[in-house]
Amino acid sequence: MNTKRLVIVGCGKLAEIVADALINGILPDYQLVGVLSRTKEKAEAIANKIEKADSDYTCQVCSSLDELLALKPDYLVESASPAALRELALPALKNGTSLVVLSIGALANRAFYQDVEQTARENSQRVHIVSGATGGFDVLRTASLMGKTRVSFDTEKGPNSLKGTSVYDEALQTEKRKVFEGNAQEAIALFPTKVNVAVAASLASVGPEDIQVSVTSTPDFVGDDHRIEVRNEQVHAVIDVYSQTAQIAGWSVVNTLRNISLPIVF
Structure with a gap:
């Protein structure tokens, strides 16, 4: 079996879900070789969890992006922030590392999106945009x-x-x-970390400038409810996903990694 070398940037709760999936055998084709986080203690916690589950396992806690990329990973999971994605995307792709991306809001910037697309193409790598807390990308596309x-x-x-x-x-x-009412580009400028899924839906369909986005605040509401409606002359579809916590985003990373390695893909 050709084991894929995996690294993670951003070691919060979503990264923990990926680590647990590795430990529990849900991602048998991957080895987590390195982690990087703004908070070193969180990175150390994930590395220790991995190594405790398998004494032969070595997961390096890195202090810089250069140190992380020196591990020559096949895939980098980004679960940090749009700012982090803007910093790491091009160097990782040039390094021969494909990306699995949660902070999709950074790609609402057309120039950055084009730079990422061109760099991925030139280096024969791919950027996998995960569904996060919503879904229906196949219908949208x-x-x-x-x-x-x-x-x-x-x-x-x-x-x-x-x-x-x-x-x-x-x-x-x-x-x-x-x-809020506007498009995805305006939304991500106002809410840099809170409407990544709207940008993802726009990239899967009509683009950040042409999707209609609204945000409603409801007293005592727990979680998020995302409703996507797509309509043309032949199709009318509604995707409505409620999530009490952000855990579904972490599991969408796990599902994306599985799809990369499985012979039959959903």
Whole structure:
């Protein structure tokens, strides 16, 4: 078996899901050889977990991107931030490392998207955009190939998840309100870490400038509810996914890694 060398950037709860999948045999074709995180303790926790499960296992805790890429990984899982993706994407691809990406918001920038696309092509690598907390990318891509298509992406969140953004005020704790309407490019500029899935849906369909995005704040709402509607002359589809926590995003990384290695792909 040709084991694929895997590294992770960003060692929070989503990375832990990937590590657990490796330990539990769900990703038998991969070996986690290195981790990098803004918080070194979190990276060490994942490396220790992996090595404790298998005494023959070595997972290096890296202090820089250069050190991580020197491990010559086949795949890099990014679960950090759009800023981190902007920093690591081109060097990783040039290194001969394909990407599995969660912080898709960075790709809403057309120039960066084109640079990533060209660099991946020139180095015979691929960028795998995971579905995260939503789905239906196959329907979105297929419908958009059929001709003129309209796509909308509506998100419902609790007000506490909007703290630290310009749309938040205390009245949202008791008042349901639509706090944003625009396209995905505008949305990711306002919410850099909170609407990556809207950008992903736009890239799978009509593009960040042409998808209609709205964000609604609902008092006491827990989790996220993402509703995508796609419509053309022949197709009308609605994808509605509620998730209480962000765990589904971590599992979507696991599913993407499985699809890379399995002979039959869903």
